[in-house]
Amino acid sequence: MTLRRRCVLAALLGLVLATSSSAWEPSPTHAADARPFRLPFGEPPGPDSWLLIQPYGNTAFAYRQRFTAYPAGQGLHFGVDLAARCGTPVLAIGDGVVVGVDSAFHGALPHNLMIDHPNGYASFYGHLLARPDLRVGQRVEAGEVVALSGDPDMSCASRPHLHLEVRSAPDHRKAFNPLSLIEADWHRIALVGGTSLAFEQDLAQPRRWQTLQDQPEVIFGGTLLNNYQYAWPPGR
Amino acid sequence: MRVLGPAIKLPTPVITASVTPFLPAADTPTPTPPVTPIPLTTGACCSNPFWSPDSKMVLFIDRPEGESRAGLYGITIPRGEKRRLGSRVGVYSRELEYVAYPMGAMAYVERREDGRRWPIHTGGSTPRFSPSGRWVLWQVGGSALRYPNLKQRAVWVSTREGAAARQVVRTIGGGAIGWGYGEESLLVSGRLDHAGAAGVWRVPLGEGAPLLLFEAERVRSPLLSPDGAWLAFVVAFDPDPQRNGLWALDTRTGDARRLELFGAYRWRRSGVLLVVPLDPEGPPMLWLVDVTTGAQRPLTDPDYVPLPIANNDWQVSPDGAWLVFRSAEDGNLWLLEIPR
Numbered sequence: 165m166t167l168r169r170r171c172v173l174a175a176l177l178g179l180v181l182a183t184s185s186s187a188w189e190p191s192p193t194h195a196a197d198a199r200p201f202r203l204p205f206g207e208p209p210g211p212d213s214w215l216l217i218q219p220y221g222n223t224a225f226a227y228r229q230r231f232t233a234y235p236a237g238q239g240l241h242f243g244v245d246l247a248a249r250c251g252t253p254v255l256a257i258g259d260g261v262v263v264g265v266d267s268a269f270h271g272a273l274p275h276n277l278m279i280d281h282p283n284g285y286a287s288f289y290g291h292l293l294a295r296p297d298l299r300v301g302q303r304v305e306a307g308e309v310v311a312l313s314g315d316p317d318m319s320c321a322s323r324p325h326l327h328l329e330v331r332s333a334p335d336h337r338k339a340f341n342p343l344s345l346i347e348a349d350w351h352r353i354a355l356v357g358g359t360s361l362a363f364e365q366d367l368a369q370p371r372r373w374q375t376l377q378d379q380p381e382v383i384f385g386g387t388l389l390n391n392y393q394y395a396w397p398p399g400r
Numbered sequence: 401m402r403v404l405g406p407a408i409k410l411p412t413p414v415i416t417a418s419v420t421p422f423l424p425a426a427d428t429p430t431p432t433p434p435v436t437p438i439p440l441t442t443g444a445c446c447s448n449p450f451w452s453p454d455s456k457m458v459l460f461i462d463r464p465e466g467e468s469r470a471g472l473y474g475i476t477i478p479r480g481e482k483r484r485l486g487s488r489v490g491v492y493s494r495e496l497e498y499v500a501y502p503m504g505a506m507a508y509v510e511r512r513e514d515g516r517r518w519p520i521h522t523g524g525s526t527p528r529f530s531p532s533g534r535w536v537l538w539q540v541g542g543s544a545l546r547y548p549n550l551k552q553r554a555v556w557v558s559t560r561e562g563a564a565a566r567q568v569v570r571t572i573g574g575g576a577i578g579w580g581y582g583e584e585s586l587l588v589s590g591r592l593d594h595a596g597a598a599g600v601w602r603v604p605l606g607e608g609a610p611l612l613l614f615e616a617e618r619v620r621s622p623l624l625s626p627d628g629a630w631l632a633f634v635v636a637f638d639p640d641p642q643r644n645g646l647w648a649l650d651t652r653t654g655d656a657r658r659l660e661l662f663g664a665y666r667w668r669r670s671g672v673l674l675v676v677p678l679d680p681e682g683p684p685m686l687w688l689v690d691v692t693t694g695a696q697r698p699l700t701d702p703d704y705v706p707l708p709i710a711n712n713d714w715q716v717s718p719d720g721a722w723l724v725f726r727s728a729e730d731g732n733l734w735l736l737e738i739p740r
Contacts, residue, residue, distance in 0.1 A: 208680045211636040211644035211662060215620075249637040321617060324637070351710050351728040355664040355678050357621025357634055360713040362448065367470040367489060370463050374447040375710055375731060394470075396461060396489050398502045398526055 192284030192332060192340075199347040200283055201257040202306055204328055205248065209353050214252065216353045217325060218245035219361055220341045221379030222372075227364035227390050228399050236271075239388035240380070242339040243290070243329035246313075250293050250320035254311040256304045257287050257346060263334070266295050270336075272327050274318055277311050279304060280333040285345065288336075290327035291316045339382040350376050367394040435705055437734040438478050440724065444731030446473075447713060449724045453495045455717035458724045458733060461489055477722060477735055486512065491526055493533035494626075498560060500527040500536060509536065509560045520562040529560065530579045531626065536560050537568075537586065539576055551575060555588060557605065569603045569610060574619070581628040581652050589619045600631065602651060613654045616643070624651075625667040626718065630691060632665050632673055648673060648691035657694055661687055664712050668720040668738070674699075676707065676714075684709060686723075686738070699739045707736070 207213040218225055223241050230239030256279060263286070264270070264278030272290020277298065280286045289296075293314030304310055315324040330345050332338040343350045354361050354376065363374050373379055380389060446460040456476055463470035471487040488510065490501030500509045505524050510517035520527060520536065527536035541553030555576045558565035574590020580602055591598045592610055599615040600622070620634040631649040638644050642658075646665060649656040663677035673689045675696075683702035690696070700707065707725065714725035716738070723736045 209678060211634060211646075212641050215636060247636065349680065351708065352678065352680060352684065354712045355676055355684070355709065356662075357623075357664065357712065359621050359623065360448065360711045363711075365447070365461060365470075367461070367463065370461050370470050371443075371445060371447075375728075378731075394489075396470075399524075 199345050200281075200285070201287070201330070201342075201346045202255070203346060203348050204255050204257050204289070204326060205246070206253065206255060206307075209356070214246050214248040214326075215356050216244070216350070216361070217247045219350075219354070219376050219379075220244050220339075220343055222363045222374075222390055224362045224364045224397055227392075227395060230388055230390050235388065236384055237339060237382045238384075238386045239390040240382055242382045242384075243288070243327050244342045245325050245327055247323075247325045248313045250312070250314055250324045252313040252326070253309045254289055254292070254313055254326055256306055256308050256310045257328075257330075258283070258285070258306045260287070260304055262296075262298045262300055262302045262304060262310075265298055265300060273316055274314060275311070278336065279310070284333055285340070286331045286333035286336055288329040288331060290329070291325060293320075337384050339384065341377065341379045341381075343376050343379075362397070364390060364392070365396045366390070366392040367396060368392070370396075435700070435737050435739055437706065437725075437736045440475050440477070440733040440735050441482065442732060446733065447711070447726060449713070449726065449733050450715055451717045451722075451724070453718055455719040455722060458735070459485070460733070475733075478737075488512075491528055493529040493560075494531055495533055498529065498533055500529065502526050507538065509562070518561040520558060521565065522556070528576075528578070530583045531628065532583060534560060535579075535583060537576055537579070551590070555586060555603075557586070568605065569601075573598060577622045577631065578624045579628050583628070585651075587613075587622075587624065587628070587631060587651055589622060600633070600649060600651075611654070613651060614647070614649050614656055623665065623667065625670040627670045629670050630667070632667070632691075634662075646675070648689075657691060659689055659691070659694070659696075661689060661696060664709070664714070666714065666716045666723075668716055672720075674716060674723070674738070676709065683707070705736070 205214050221240050226234050226241040258281045260279040260281040263280045266275050270276055275292035275295050277289040277296045289311050291314050293312040296311040313326040330340045330342045446462045449458050449460045457474040459474045462473045469487055472485045473482055474485050475482045488499050490499040492499050498509055498511055502524050507520045507522040507527050508517045522538040523540050525538040527538045529536055537557045539553045539555055552572050553575050554570050555568050557568055571588050571590040577587040580587050586603045588601050597615050598617050600613045600619055601610045602613050603610040616635050622633040624631050631651050633647055635643050646659045646662050647656055661675045661677050663675055665673050665675045668674050671692050673691055675687045675689055676684050684707040685702045686700040687696055688699050708728040710726045710728035716723050723738050727734050
């Protein structure tokens with residue numbers, strides 16, 4: 165095969181891959197000022213109920229873990245972490261249909277749950293305490309108890325929390341910022357503690373991705389978005 | 401540990417949406433004239449502000465349009481111009497005389513006046529200065545996320561020039577909080593051995609054994625007062641609901657008080673905390689708490705003083721007179737003179 169023919173074939177292959185990539189699919193849309201989902205817990209936040217411990221996106225923690233825990237999500241934290249004691253009832257954030265229970269493909273051990281919603285989004289609940297008592301195809305309603313929160317280390321003493329994602333449906337190949345889609349005053353919820361929920365600063369663009377809502381979409385399997393040449397704070 | 405009393409009456413620990421759990425009934429002040437936040441920056445600039453030691457400048461990292469490199473910028477309050485102070489991004493000593501930064505497997509402490517610097521063998525960790533700036537501490541250890549090896553760390557200290565370096569303590573599940581009162585000790589959290597108690601420990605830098613000041617499986621968001629005499633922190637999800645909330649600990653005596661308020665907090669000065677309660681029902685407002693007595697009072701009226709703090713990103717000036725916060729509405733830095 166001549167070099168020219170190999171280049172043509174490579175270009176055609178690239179075109180095929182690009183047009184099949186979810187990056188070319190439009191994101192689900194909703195009214196700019198409407199957030200279609202509710203919180204996954206029934207109680208307001210507090211030291212007895214639940215607390216926001218890691219938001220979505222370009223967090224400083226994600227930067228340190230971009231090669232280890234988060235490479236599949238382009239290095240970013242592709243969900244929101246809400247601390248809660250093990251066994252806290254987890255509510256469906258919207259009406260939908262169960263499409264995955266304990267899917268090994270999505271991780272977030274020991275148990276997880278995926279629900280597709282009719283608006284083009286899906287919600288994913290990770291680190292659950294037990295296998296949800298649901299079957300694929302089962303319909304759920306917003307606010308219905310669908311699971312119990314757990315701990316990825318399965319001790320309930322280590323780091324018990326709910327890991328919640330909002331993804332594109334039905335492909336689940338993109339992640340979106342749950343804080344932009346769940347109706348809540350997230351800046352008030354972030355008012356816990358003596359330190360801010362810090363985001364990593366790329367010193368080439370230190371203003372980028374520094375707020376709870378201003379965070380990029382994630383395409384699973386894509387290249388790292390936060391492998392900064394110069395960053396602050398540093399990796400350790 | 402001695403819990404200071406009398407027992408503080410709290411709202412019911414079972415929180416419902418219809419209850420405002422953390423705001424005791426009190427008239428909010430309506431100052432005349434009302435203090436008004438002042439905008440400091442434009443263009444959604446910038447995150448993580450901090451103060452100059454003389455409380456006259458707000459500092460932050462930025463790279464404005466046209467600049468080739470990020471750097472440290474400052475704005476003289478209340479309405480000064482933004483200006484570049486230097487190109488070195490790092491951890492600054494309290495008096496801004498020195499800056500520490502990692503480089504590869506080392507760290508450096510650099511004197512800003514003449515650029516002289518000293519290497520410190522931190523393994524790439526970033527040192528933190530003591531309040532006087534004479535000492536630095538750093539942590540070495542894995543970032544493993546698996547229990548029970550969660551965050552096993554060794555805490556080291558040396559002079560700012562890197563002399564007299566030594567490992568002070570190893571922690572499990574916690575880490576270094578900062579310098580104790582008089583810089584004679586370190587405050588750390590977690591366990592000191594796998595079978596031992598977890599909580600807040602005072603570890604002497606001279607003779608003596610570590611002392612457990614407050615026992616808790618996990619201490620969240622610890623924040624030392626500028627002199628190291630007091631520590632504010634959160635306990636959450638304890639089986640005993642009376643232990644959950646915002647605490648203030650006297651690091652010299654071990655006396656601890658759980659505060660009635662719960663939310664964001666910063667020290668105004670030693671023994672006096674500013675709190676923005678986590679109240680989902682009402683707008684943000686600022687409270688002052690004397691942690692030595694538990695006395696508290698509101699400082700701002702939300703009808704007159706908006707406080708739309710983004711990301712819990714706010715800092716109090718060293719003299720306790722000003723507060724800078726990043727606005728959730730426009731992403732800019734705003735300045736508020738704190739009512740007396």
